Amino acid sequence: MEDQLYDFACRLAEEAGQYIRSRMDDRTNMEQKTNGSDLVTVVDKASEALLMERIQASYPDHWILSEETDGEGNSYDKLRGKPGGYGWILDPIDGTTNFIHGVPHFAVSIGIVKDKEPVIGVIYSPLTGELFAARKGHGAYVNGQAIRVGEEAAVGQALLGTGFYAGDWLPDSDALPEVARMVGRCRNLRMTGAASLDMCWVAMGRLTGYWHRGLHPWDSAAGTVIVREAGGTVTDYEGNPYDMTQSTIVATNGRIHQELIQQLC
Ligand code: IPD
Ligand code: CA
Numbered sequence: 001m002e003d004q005l006y007d008f009a010c011r012l013a014e015e016a017g018q019y020i021r022s023r024m025d026d027r028t029n030m031e032q033k034t035n036g037s038d039l040v041t042v043v044d045k046a047s048e049a050l051l052m053e054r055i056q057a058s059y060p061d062h063w064i065l066s067e068e069t070d071g072e073g074n075s076y077d078k079l080r081g082k083p084g085g086y087g088w089i090l091d092p093i094d095g096t097t098n099f100i101h102g103v104p105h106f107a108v109s110i111g112i113v114k115d116k117e118p119v120i121g122v123i124y125s126p127l128t129g130e131l132f133a134a135r136k137g138h139g140a141y142v143n144g145q146a147i148r149v150g151e152e153a154a155v156g157q158a159l160l161g162t163g164f165y166a167g168d169w170l171p172d173s174d175a176l177p178e179v180a181r182m183v184g185r186c187r188n189l190r191m192t193g194a195a196s197l198d199m200c201w202v203a204m205g206r207l208t209g210y211w212h213r214g215l216h217p218w219d220s221a222a223g224t225v226i227v228r229e230a231g232g233t234v235t236d237y238e239g240n241p242y243d244m245t246q247s248t249i250v251a252t253n254g255r256i257h258q259e260l261i262q263q264l265c
């Protein structure tokens with residue numbers, strides 16, 4: 001069953017990505033969500049419709065949690081309220097601001113959970129052609145090649161990533177004290193604007209670690225499987241295993257995990 005789901009999710013992510021590529025000219029056809037920096041385009045919505053239609057047609061008894069349909073209200077409570085069995089957690093375009101500006105760091109993110117446990121993660125970057133995929137117990141891959149987290153053993157050697165959640169783009173952002181604590185302590189910091197791909201970058205060693213407040217399950221579900229299957233660690237800021245209903249996340253190569261948590265908090 002799960003090998004079929006995995007293949008289906010990979011093909012579906014590529015199909016949605018190809019569709020997004022074909023609509024690059026429509027990328028500034030957008031509207032505001034909660035504030036002027038929280039945006040959705042017609043292509044986000046159309047990508048979501050494509051994903052949901054295909055999943056419902058092939059797996060009518062699976063539930064779906066998806067950003068543009070389920071974005072209002074508390075996403076953690078919505079996930080807690082889902083039944084057991086298989087569920088799909090979708091971000092039709094992760095990195096919408098990059099998409100709007102033509103920055104090639106955005107992706108289709110598809111997470112599959114079984115009894116709320118993330119078991120399959122697929123993330124496709126339409127402009128770079130990188131397809132990241134992992135299945136619990138079977139390793140993590142980019143375009144079919146196995147990937148592993150980086151080797152750095154200390155925060156001082158780490159290239160780290162983070163970002164701002166939608167409601168936190170403010171002069172007194174919660175992210176700023178965290179950034180201030182890490183500046184000068186790690187090798188350097190990147191804020192590239194697509195949580196799903198940032199987690200893939202941890203999984204393949206481009207980043208050593210990533211932290212973020214306020215991610216939603218659709219930002220992190222697929223990436224969580226991919227980082228863990230690449231040998232990394234994913235927890236909340238307290239070090240508890242991450243289950244997508246916590247509001248903080250730390251994803252690293254494992255070796256720097258405790259040191260990063262200590263320095264960050
Ligand atoms: C956003 C991106 C960004 C992260 C935000 C997310 P979206 O997702 O993943 O990197 O910092 O918190 O909301 O809105 O582009 O799907
Ligand atoms: Ca997102």
Ligand code: CA
Nearest residue numbers: 067091093094
């Ligand atoms: Ca999105």
